[in-house]
Amino acid sequence: MGFVRANRTGLAVALAVVVAAYVAYAVDGTLTSSLLGFAWSFAVPLVLAALVGVLGERSGVINIGIEGQMLGSAFVAFFAAALSGSMLLGALAGMGTGLLLGAFLAWTTVKWRMDQIIAGVVLNIVATGLTSFFYVQGFTLPQVMPSIEVPLLSSIPLFGPVFFTGGPFSLFAIVAVLVIWFGLFHTRWGLRTRAVGEHPHAADTAGVDVVRLRLLNVTLAGLLAGAAGAYLSMEASSTFERGFTAGRGFLALAIMIFGAWHPGKAMLAALFFGLMSGAAAQLQASRVVDIPEQFVNLLPYVLTLVVLAVAAGRVRPPAAAGEPFVKGDA
Amino acid sequence: MNDTSTTDRPGPSPAGPPREQGATSPENRRGVLDVLARFQGVLVPIVALLVAFAIGAALIRLQGVNPAFAYTTLFRDALLTESGLLRTLQKATPLILSGLAVVIGLRVGLFNIGAQGQLLWGAIGAAYVGVHLAGAPAVVILPAALLAGIACGAVWAGIAGLLKAYRGVHEVISTIMLNSVAAGVIDWLVSFPLKEPGQSIPRSSAIDPAAELSNLGFVPVGFVVALALAGLIAWILRRTTAGFRFDTVGANRDAAHYAGIRIPLVVTAAMCASGALAGLGGAIETLGVVGRYETGSSAGLGFDGITIALLARANPLATIPAALLVGVLRSGAAGLQFETGIQPEVVDVLLAVTLLLVSIPVLARVLFGRRARDGVSLTSGWGS
Numbered sequence: 001m002g003f004v005r006a007n008r009t010g011l012a013v014a015l016a017v018v019v020a021a022y023v024a025y026a027v028d029g030t031l032t033s034s035l036l037g038f039a040w041s042f043a044v045p046l047v048l049a050a051l052v053g054v055l056g057e058r059s060g061v062i063n064i065g066i067e068g069q070m071l072g073s074a075f076v077a078f079f080a081a082a083l084s085g086s087m088l089l090g091a092l093a094g095m096g097t098g099l100l101l102g103a104f105l106a107w108t109t110v111k112w113r114m115d116q117i118i119a120g121v122v123l124n125i126v127a128t129g130l131t132s133f134f135y136v137q138g139f140t141l142p143q144v145m146p147s148i149e150v151p152l153l154s155s156i157p158l159f160g161p162v163f164f165t166g167g168p169f170s171l172f173a174i175v176a177v178l179v180i181w182f183g184l185f186h187t188r189w190g191l192r193t194r195a196v197g198e199h200p201h202a203a204d205t206a207g208v209d210v211v212r213l214r215l216l217n218v219t220l221a222g223l224l225a226g227a228a229g230a231y232l233s234m235e236a237s238s239t240f241e242r243g244f245t246a247g248r249g250f251l252a253l254a255i256m257i258f259g260a261w262h263p264g265k266a267m268l269a270a271l272f273f274g275l276m277s278g279a280a281a282q283l284q285a286s287r288v289v290d291i292p293e294q295f296v297n298l299l300p301y302v303l304t305l306v307v308l309a310v311a312a313g314r315v316r317p318p319a320a321a322g323e324p325f326v327k328g329d330a
Numbered sequence: 331m332n333d334t335s336t337t338d339r340p341g342p343s344p345a346g347p348p349r350e351q352g353a354t355s356p357e358n359r360r361g362v363l364d365v366l367a368r369f370q371g372v373l374v375p376i377v378a379l380l381v382a383f384a385i386g387a388a389l390i391r392l393q394g395v396n397p398a399f400a401y402t403t404l405f406r407d408a409l410l411t412e413s414g415l416l417r418t419l420q421k422a423t424p425l426i427l428s429g430l431a432v433v434i435g436l437r438v439g440l441f442n443i444g445a446q447g448q449l450l451w452g453a454i455g456a457a458y459v460g461v462h463l464a465g466a467p468a469v470v471i472l473p474a475a476l477l478a479g480i481a482c483g484a485v486w487a488g489i490a491g492l493l494k495a496y497r498g499v500h501e502v503i504s505t506i507m508l509n510s511v512a513a514g515v516i517d518w519l520v521s522f523p524l525k526e527p528g529q530s531i532p533r534s535s536a537i538d539p540a541a542e543l544s545n546l547g548f549v550p551v552g553f554v555v556a557l558a559l560a561g562l563i564a565w566i567l568r569r570t571t572a573g574f575r576f577d578t579v580g581a582n583r584d585a586a587h588y589a590g591i592r593i594p595l596v597v598t599a600a601m602c603a604s605g606a607l608a609g610l611g612g613a614i615e616t617l618g619v620v621g622r623y624e625t626g627s628s629a630g631l632g633f634d635g636i637t638i639a640l641l642a643r644a645n646p647l648a649t650i651p652a653a654l655l656v657g658v659l660r661s662g663a664a665g666l667q668f669e670t671g672i673q674p675e676v677v678d679v680l681l682a683v684t685l686l687l688v689s690i691p692v693l694a695r696v697l698f699g700r701r702a703r704d705g706v707s708l709t710s711g712w713g714s
Contacts, residue, residue: 064502108690112690112691112692113691114689114690114691115709117441117502117709118441118640118689118709119689119690121441121443121502121636122640122685122686122689122690125633125636125637125681125682125685126682126683126685126686128633128678128682129675129678129679129681129682130678130679130682132675132678133389133673133675133676133678133679135675246510247506247507247509247510250502250503250506250507253503254503254507292518292521292522294514294515294517294518294521295514295515295518297514298510298511298514298515301507301508301510301511301514302507302511304503304507305493305499305504305507305508305511308493308497308499308500308503308504309493309497309499312497312498312499312500313497313498
């Protein structure tokens, strides 16, 4: 019962959302399913990318380079799959690239104490430059991503087909949220990570190897960015183009802030973004209101600005996010 | 590039004084290194550039083209013909300005990566005035169009400035979002209300000839303006109270606060100034090069500004050589593609590698060991 008491508001909101979803489902089943399906496919890369941000910042490293990590991974995943003819190889190559780019950010910011924001932006520019140079038109994936049905869960009406039926990366996103949620708040690793992100010198005094933990977390977070990139080029679509990620890495940071650096809340925030975009697209397509197409596409960006303007002052980032750790230099 | 005295800040880990080298190091080698280390602000970018060109050569080789031929083609095309030189300087002009825009931000600890959007607003603002004040004499329409560009850029950046100063929204996120919003809104503007009548592609009508910025031989007027502004900003930052306030806020917010500097005001003002410079870059692009607003005509200029500012280590005067370098590469890339079929994006690789080597502190440490100074200026974290 302690869990219920501690999360009273959250649970009430979740319950209200679920009830509202089923009411809508009862009123118009097809529309609700397609809207929720759109929202989730919009949210998957954002959830994964927001988790990258959460892992980094909970351990004290701001990751502005998620965009570049996703772009690089999407590129490698797509071309590895297209050239080798193996979807599995593509997915692994994409996640490996994410890991590599995570390690890059980790080493520059944690080991060499480069300014974290500048390191991230440099990572973005480098990823953009390399992917646009090596990009070649005319490649296709060998097959479409196989769809997996989770036994039992996928037969839940409305939610089952949306969340528990799909490609490996969308299912991975759900698993990742749960694992990181549990890991951050209920394991020794999580306690140490949060300590390192809030007060590295206290953690250091208590015997935690701050530098090692930060290197580890930021590098492993790259794996999730790799999954987000591979999802975009292999699962959500079967293509890659220059500038393919279109700012999603930055939307993810806004979602991370909106979700108060919490994996579960970040997932809800990402779904909210997806629902709003889906609703706007639906309104425009059905000609209910006459909004120019350009403005519909802008909605996620404007929403980000509004959400940040409202939320940024209300939530508190991990205290040491953005500050390099110098042992003994409290 | 006399950047050493102005860009050094008391960071969290100031480079220590030259320490004793090991006994194996000969006396004269130490002397040479000491002298070279004093010019590392210039040397590190040059070495980085050489490494980048070597990597670029390997990529060009892989595509079956002789690298020496490719590079000669690129530089000949950008520098050795009068039209090429004009084009290079035309390219360098908005690059100097967007580089300066990013530099101004960095000096206050703000990382304005939204120069792109601000530049687009400057371009469309100038185009609007250039079209709608048609018939007015040049002394009216030209300054009005330039001012419109400046104002549009400043207002757009000011949104990010206000969000940062009063709501704690990090400028990196807000400016990148504003970039997308600007691109979308402007695309709509030139697709509908400001579209050239009877045209199928989204673009504005041509500006009045009186609003055009001319060229003096192979030197565009805009280029001269950009050079003058680089000098002016260097002077403002080094010699005026406003510049001192900017640098103080950038170096140490707490100290600035205790000194009675109103930080929200300085942050907003710096963002507006930054946007004004980028907007002017866009306006000059419209009035001096394109002659109208066309979707896609200024693509990437603002993002190159980030590269330029970081290469210049936040020094306004150093943006000039950095922007010229990028201008030469971008201008020569078209000829390179024409003659050898190599994609112009090879320039992106060259710049990315250079930027990487200049900004991560490893190259300087390899070259100069303990004499290496830490890289560029510092930005701020969330909500501060």
